[in-house]
Amino acid sequence: GAVVSQHPSRVICKSGTSVKIECRSLDFQATTMFWYRQFPKQSLMLMATSNEGSKATYEQGVEKDKFLINHASLTLSTLTVTSAHPEDSSFYICSARRVQGQETQYFGPGTRLLVL
Amino acid sequence: AQSVAQPEDQVNVAEGNPLTVKCTYSVSGNPYLFWYVQYPNRGLQFLLKYITGDNLVKGSYGFEAEFNKSQTSFHLKKPSALVSDSALYFCAVRDRGSTLGRLYFGRGTQLTVWP
Numbered sequence: 001g002a003v004v005s006q007h008p009s010r011v012i013c014k015s016g017t018s019v020k021i022e023c024r025s026l027d028f029q030a031t032t033m034f035w036y037r038q039f040p041k042q043s044l045m046l047m048a049t050s051n052e053g054s055k056a057t058y059e060q061g062v063e064k065d066k067f068l069i070n071h072a073s074l075t076l077s078t079l080t081v082t083s084a085h086p087e088d089s090s091f092y093i094c095s096a097r098r099v100q101g102q103e104t105q106y107f108g109p110g111t112r113l114l115v116l
Numbered sequence: 117a118q119s120v121a122q123p124e125d126q127v128n129v130a131e132g133n134p135l136t137v138k139c140t141y142s143v144s145g146n147p148y149l150f151w152y153v154q155y156p157n158r159g160l161q162f163l164l165k166y167i168t169g170d171n172l173v174k175g176s177y178g179f180e181a182e183f184n185k186s187q188t189s190f191h192l193k194k195p196s197a198l199v200s201d202s203a204l205y206f207c208a209v210r211d212r213g214s215t216l217g218r219l220y221f222g223r224g225t226q227l228t229v230w231p
Contacts (some may be wrong), residue, residue, distance in 0.1 A: 043206065044160075047216060095159075097217050110157070
């Protein structure tokens with residue numbers, strides 16, 4: 001159990017367009033989902049924390065109008081990169097924490113975004 | 117403030133030899149501690165965690181880690197390394213009192229096991 005999927009796994013888009021990334025918990029309900037960004041050979045940078053049915057909490061320095069997060073249900077959160085630019089190219093990873101106070105976060109396989 | 121230190125960017129070990137990947141932490145309260153592994157272009161896979169109880173925690177793929185409160189360490193170990201263990205390993209800590217459950221990650225240690 002505890003499988004998290006992300007879609008798409010890889011996306012290439014033109015500068016100025018918007019890209020939506022989905023994160024789904026497949027076999028459990030997730031109270032909280034987290035969105036990370038990872039640069040090559042570096043650690044994960046937390047972008048925001050989203051709770052189902054409420055506004056996401058963004059980390060300092062992350063533009064909430066650029067990285068729109070929606071956590072519409074207990075199994076789905078989406079990250080939309082609006083008006084993407086080449087500097088937004090990165091590996092985006094989501095994770096989910098189960099309901100009922102579970103401590104472990106389970107991670108999706110990641111989405112590679114390339115903005116041309 | 118919460119922080120995690122992985123002092124080694126790279127660990128190299130011969131197949132069949134024991135391996136250790138080091139992790140120390142700083143957290144304001146009592147910690148939950150985790151190890152994750154990442155293969156190229158993949159997300160993180162959960163290996164093991166310390167929540168409470170026995171300081172020696174056993175996890176997936178033969179890995180284990182020992183929680184040492186006095187040294188604030190949670191080193192990852194395996195008695196006999198495999199070439200397939202080569203990957204990027206992340207230590208993470210969470211403050212037990214955190215309601216959101218945010219994890220703080222170390223910068224990662226690249227483990228290379230050579231045949």
